[in-house]
Amino acid sequence: xxxxxxxxxxxxxxxxxxxxxxxxxxxxxxxxxxxxxxxxxxxxxxxxxxxxxxxxxxxxxxxxxxxxxxxxxxxxxxxxxxxxxxxxxxxxxxxxxxxxxxxxxxxxxxxxxxxxxxxxxxxxxxxxxxxxxxxxxxxxxxxxxxxxxxxxxxxxxxxxxxxxxxxxxxxxxxxxxxxxxxxxxxxxxxxxxxxxxxxxxxxxxxxxxxxxxxxxxxxxxxxxxxxxxxxxxxxxxxxxxxxxxxxxxxxxxxxxxxxxxxxxxxxxxxxxxxxxxxxxxxxxxxxxxxxxxxxxxxxxxxxxxxxxxxxxx
Numbered sequence: 001x002x003x004x005x006x007x008x009x010x011x012x013x014x015x016x017x018x019x020x021x022x023x024x025x026x027x028x029x030x031x032x033x034x035x036x037x038x039x040x041x042x043x044x045x046x047x048x049x050x051x052x053x054x055x056x057x058x059x060x061x062x063x064x065x066x067x068x069x070x071x072x073x074x075x076x077x078x079x080x081x082x083x084x085x086x087x088x089x090x091x092x093x094x095x096x097x098x099x100x101x102x103x104x105x106x107x108x109x110x111x112x113x114x115x116x117x118x119x120x121x122x123x124x125x126x127x128x129x130x131x132x133x134x135x136x137x138x139x140x141x142x143x144x145x146x147x148x149x150x151x152x153x154x155x156x157x158x159x160x161x162x163x164x165x166x167x168x169x170x171x172x173x174x175x176x177x178x179x180x181x182x183x184x185x186x187x188x189x190x191x192x193x194x195x196x197x198x199x200x201x202x203x204x205x206x207x208x209x210x211x212x213x214x215x216x217x218x219x220x221x222x223x224x225x226x227x228x229x230x231x232x233x234x235x236x237x238x239x240x241x242x243x244x245x246x247x248x249x250x251x252x253x254x255x256x257x258x259x260x261x262x263x264x265x266x267x268x269x270x271x272x273x274x275x276x277x278x279x280x281x282x283x284x285x286x287x288x289x290x291x292x293x294x295x296x297x298x299x300x301x302x303x304x305x306x307x308x309x310x311x312x313x
Contacts, residue, residue: 031185031207031231032074032098035265035281036060036299038227038245038255042080042092042111044211045183046127047172049080049113050090055305056080056277064283066294070101079304080111088115094129102138107131109168125172125181136160180212186233207233223247255281269299275306 037044040053043060057079065071080092092111098104109131116124170183185207213227225245232238243257243265252270259265262285269279283295 032062032072032096033064033259033295034060034062034074034076035243035255035257035267035297036076036279038243038253038257038267039269039277039279039299039301040078041179043076043078043094044209044229045170045172045181046092046094046109046111046129046168047113047125047170047181047183049092049111049127050082050115051125051172051174053277053301053303054081054090056301056303058299058301060297060299062295062297064295066296072098072100074098080113081305088117089113090115092129094131104136104138105133106136107133107166109166119175122173122175125174127168127170127172129168131166132163133166134161134163177215177217178212179214181210183209183211185209207231207236221249223250253279257281259283261285265295267297274310275303277301277303 034043036058040048040056040058041051042048042053043058058077060074060076060078062074062076063071064073075097077095078092080090083089083091090111090113092113094107094109094111096105096107098106109129111127111129113125113127116126118124167187168183168185169187170181172179172181187206209229209231211227211229213225215223215225217223223246225247227241227243227245229241229243230238231241239260241257241259243255245253245255247253253268255265255267255269257265257267263283264285265281265283267279267281269277272278277300279299279301281297283297
């Protein structure tokens with residue numbers, strides 16, 4: 001049977017347009033969820049570069065909706081440190097790959113942060129990240145699903161958007177053990193277009209985050225840090241997160257988090273070896289089938305400076 005290549009192209013284009021418009025009507029969130037900011041808040045804001053867990057390479061993997069095929073999978077990698085040759089200056093890098101069924105988005109950002117002393121035990125930290133992002137759609141995975149019986153000529157494509165420039169920036173105010181700030185995320189310049197549908201523009205929705213925390217030192221052994229964060233943005237419903245983290249000897253911790261719409265998270269972690277941190281968190285929600293929800297997140301942190309000094313000894 002002869003198949004007109006032009007018809008295949010048109011069919012693929014129509015399906016591409018339908019798939020691409022799905023996220024626009026679902027009001028899905030643009031920022032993948034994570035609780036790794038409780039370990040290293042640099043994940044949350046570039047203004048935290050050089051503040052906590054400096055010189056730490058943090059790898060994080062999160063699996064959402066584990067009971068549902070095609071649920072989100074997110075991998076993050078970050079590192080930041082102070083620059084010894086430049087006073088009050090820190091730098092860092094962030095990488096992220098987020099896969100949801102046939103959709104994938106990748107980010108690579110470099111960060112610059114500057115600390116300005118504004119009073120006794122007070123400082124303002126300014127952070128700027130800039131880099132690139134790209135979105136892609138796995139048509140081969142979509143067409144190869146047993147639910148679809150389409151022509152084999154349509155089953156080999158990986159559609160990618162053009163690489164686009166993007167920035168994140170934030171401000172952090174610190175006074176003793178109080179920390180609060182605002183972050184603007186997914187700030188992009190222009191739209192990205194897909195090769196087979198140049199009339200369709202894709203642009204991550206800009207988000208902003210308000211956050212605040214305070215570290216209470218109960219005694220020489222125990223301390224507690226409550227944390228509050230409000231997420232919002234254009235065409236994105238606002239979401240409130242409340243968390244509390246308890247520390248034992250500043251080396252081991254447990255966390256409890258509530259996220260809007262009835263989502264709870266519990267986590268544990270600690271410095272299992274000199275310079276090596278390991279953490280795990282689990283999400284659960286009421287009015288949601290547990291077998292379908294099951295969100296898991298694991299983080300591994302390596303303090304490169306500590307490990308180097310340990311090996312050197």
